[in-house]
Every structure is written in C-alpha cells, then in structure tokens.
Amino acid sequence: MSISAQQVKELREKTGAGMMDCKKALTETDGDMEAAIDWLRKKGLSKAAKKADRVAAEGLIGVAQGDGSAALVEVNSETDFVARNEAFQGLVRTIAKEALASAGDRDALLAADFPGTGRSVNDEITEAIATIGENMALRRVAVLSVSPGVVATYVHNAVADGLGKLGVLVALESEGKADVLNELGRKIAMHVAAVNPLAVTPDEVDPAVVERERTVYADQARQSGKPENIIEKMVEGRLRKFYEEVALLKQVFVVDPDKTVEQAVEATAAEAGAPIKVVAIVRFALGEGIEKEESDFAAEVAAAAGS
Template sequence: MAQITAAMVKDLREKTGVGMMDCKTALTETAGDLEAAVDWLRKKGLSKAAKKADRVAAEGLVAIAVKGGTGVAVEVNSETDFVARNADFQTLVHNIATVATDKGGDDVEALKAAPYPAGGTVQDAVSNAIATIGENMTLRRAASVKVNQGAIGQYVHNAVGDGLGKIGVIVGLESTGNAEALAALGRQIAMHIAATSPLGLDHASIDPAVIEREKKVLAEKNAGKPANVLEKIVDSGLKTFFKEVTLLDQAYIHDNGKTVSQALKEAEKQVGAPIALTGFARFALGEGVDKGEATDFAAEVASMV
C-alpha cells in the first residue's frame, strides 16, 4: 500500500478545495494516485449533493451578463447568505451567467448540461461547490433578452460584485440610434423595473388567468350592484390594474408625470431613432420559494451546537 504523505494530502486539498480528511481517504482509496483521487472526490461530491438536496436553498445570488445583443439573468441558490459572500460561490455564479450568454436561452436543463470553463458541465461545477462548501445549492432559473440592433439595459440591486446581487434586471431596447445613449436609457428603465416589478410588457403579455382573477376580485368587491354598473366598475378597475402591472403603462419612477411608454418616445430625440422595448427579465432572489420551517440554517446549526 502506498504511503500517504502530508504533502500529497496538501496537494490534493489545494487542487480540489475538499477537506483534509476527505483528501486523505481519497488518496488511500486510490493508492496515492492524485488524478484518481480527484475523480473519487468528484463522485463523493455528487453523493454529498444528493444528501443535501432536501435542504431549502432560498439565499444565494442573482447574476446578469451581457454579450453582444444577448442579455441573461440567472439565479443560483444556497442555504445561507454567508455563502453569497464566499468568493468561490460568486465566481461560480458569475461563470454560469457567462456560459448562459453563449447558450442564449431560458432552458435551465440545457444550461446545466453546458460545458463549464474549468471543465465538466455547469451541473458538475455546482455539485463540486456543494461538496466543497457544504451547503445545498441549485441553479434555479435563467432568462434571456435579445436585440438585433440596439442595447441591453442592465441593473443589479444590492450588488456584491460585478453583475451579482439580490435583484437583477435586463431589458432589451431595439433601435438604430446612438448606442451610448441607448445603454444609459436602458439602465434607467432597468432600475424602474427593479423598483416596480411589472408583470408584463403590455396588456397582451399578462397571463389571462391573472386578468380573470382580477375581474373576479373586482366583481366580488362590488357584488349587489346592477349588472350595467358592475360592468363599468370592473372595466375601470382593470384599467387601473394594467397601469400598475404593465411596464409600458406604469408611471415612470424617474418622472411620475409620464408613463414608461411616453418616456421612451421622448428619449427618441436624444437617441436619434425610434426605440422599441422588446422584453425584460427581473429576478429577485428567492421569490416564490417555499422556505418552509427549515430555512434558518444558521439557527439550525446553532441549536445543534
């Protein structure tokens, strides 16, 4: 049996970031073969990831990245906010967003299977990070916005690094106008989206089920009124609803005296060409995640201690 030295363990730990005892076990199991030990740890990493998969991951980071006419947003979750401040985790999320700009789509499973810069796939990188850092992590979602000619506006709220934060927004502006002016306008609109969280671009982009639910609420609130009066109340209520939830109809946060649509029209003078807002994506960290009772991982650890 090969003798496992401290230097061999140190080399493997520096190469993989895995704990000393795991490194020693891996080298023992592979008769001191460094590369075989790396593979052994990767397999063990996948096992660790599976064991931690039932833990709720609602912290982490949102990342945005722009390449040419493609902008992407991704959300990678962890169990605690401590991990979001980990440099290795931030690098992982940044790299995943960069990979997503080449994939150029919203298919999370395809993104997980895409090649990762350091080798293997994106999912391999996530699994390895789980094994190294010791928390459940998941690539939860991805979205993209594209323009043929124009600019991708971008904004990150509560930023902890370049393109990394708690809320990330990308917005597409199609135009042949001045690129620098378009980019500045895009950032302003992205900030607006971060603040107002619109449900869609315009009336047509709102889920019909959401509209029907709003109609039902308005009708029930005004039950007992004559049918013709009720119809007018519901119609009026829907107009107000659309002004609140559709991006183009919302009051522009940088100038409440105009809508976003009006602000775009006025901006065409500075840009020097017509502007079409083609789409947007807004990711807020952890939104929609059922955190249940096991969310406070730090408190769970403290109670165990």
C-alpha cells in the first residue's frame, strides 16, 4: 500500500524516530499507526522522543575549514561522558563539515543530507539519540567566508582534531601570504578565546550597550557636582576606555602585550606583503547561556536503590 507523507510526519512526531525509519515502519505494518509505533519501539528507534525534554548543555564545539571559509557548530549532549564517545565525535565532525555549505543557517544545515546515510542531519541526530541514549541537539552554527584572505580557526580544550569546548573563527581580508595570515589569524583567535571581545571595532559595538554605559558614566559623573560640559568630557574619556576593553582591535594583544591587536595587525602587514583587515570574529563556548539542571546525586542514587 501507499504510505502518505502525512502518515510519516505523524509517526515521527509521536516517536521522534527518523523519517526513513518511520516510512519503513508504516510500510512493514501496512500503515497501522499503533503497530508502526510498536515496530519502532522493538527496534529501539522511538527512544528519542522520551529524551527530548532533557537538558543538553554538554557536548562539543566542532570546527571545519574550507577554501577561504570556516564553520563552527555546537552540538549538545546531556553529559560530558558522551562527548568522549567516538561515535558522537564523528557526528559532530561531519556536521561541522556539512555546515560549510549552510551559510550559517541552522535550519538549512538540519535539512542537509548527512553523507552516506540517506538521512538528513536532523534525522541522523535523532538516530544518534536512540543509539547513544541521550538527548542531543544542534544548537547553533556560524560560517565566515572571505576573498581574498583566510579564515583562521582555534579550538581550546581540544578533545580531538577540530573538536573541543570552545571554538573561534577569525576572518582576515588580505592579498598577503596565506601562511603569514593563518599564523596571525590563529594568534588573534587565541586572543578572542581568552578575552571574548564584543566586536571587532568600536563602531561595531552594540549601540544599546554603549548607551547603557554612557548613562551609567554620566550618572556617576554628576554625583561629583561638576558642570555638564565637564561631565560630557569625563563620559567620553570613560567610553574610550570602555572601547579598549571590549573592541578587539583596541585591546592589548595577549600574545604580545606590548601591542594592541590593531598594532599587531599593522606590523604583520609588512611581512604578509599586503594590508590586512580583520573582517569578523565568531566565538562559541560550549553551553554558554544554557540553564543547567541542578541535581542531587545522592538523592538520585537513593531513589534508584529504592530507599
């Protein structure tokens, strides 16, 4: 009998199993929805739905490089133990490579074909949930491209090649020597990993953040009782200091504290043989912003023991 797309969709929503597995289940059971659910349960493929509401804040950051481009992905799991699983590492590594063609669009990446499976990336994650036994999710993706130039990468706390707990991309626009650009880009990426700047230049800092700082500085200055024209100068001075703290190019370069990042870029341009422009940066730290569940391990053990 013919299985409709609506039937497949309904079964997938009920079980969390992959699209192809849902279609096979319905085919094997002549379209009987309940029988198809049982078929998936027997195969162990309906486990994913039971785990979907569990917090996944561990996992890995994956990095992949292409020609003049690079991608970052964050794939979360429930425990750090799974992040050390070779199957999970292989999943993240492949997703990062596929992300290069996604233009940073998470939905496009989830819908992309997962190589060698006949499934989408999203369905492959669902398969991994059923196989490994933990909730997992592709949380975010970023891609930087530049021409001419390079996109350098850095992975901190690496657990395997291109996989770790924190990843950074740095796009450098230049016609200079690629090896020199890559070395500079990697150093800047290490700086970004350590310092976490808000933007590349002062002009790129979120205006709302700047306005909030300006208001605080002005209120503090007025408490001194000084006239408004003096207060304005005091505020501008404080903002210049603020930019030095949060704008990448104005920051003291952690790799060479005698220079700002901007001065280091300018100094390297001569070696590279062409001007260099830092176009963009991206920094992913694993689990940042995710509210993790607090658990009482002793209570969990006691409950498991039936006490």
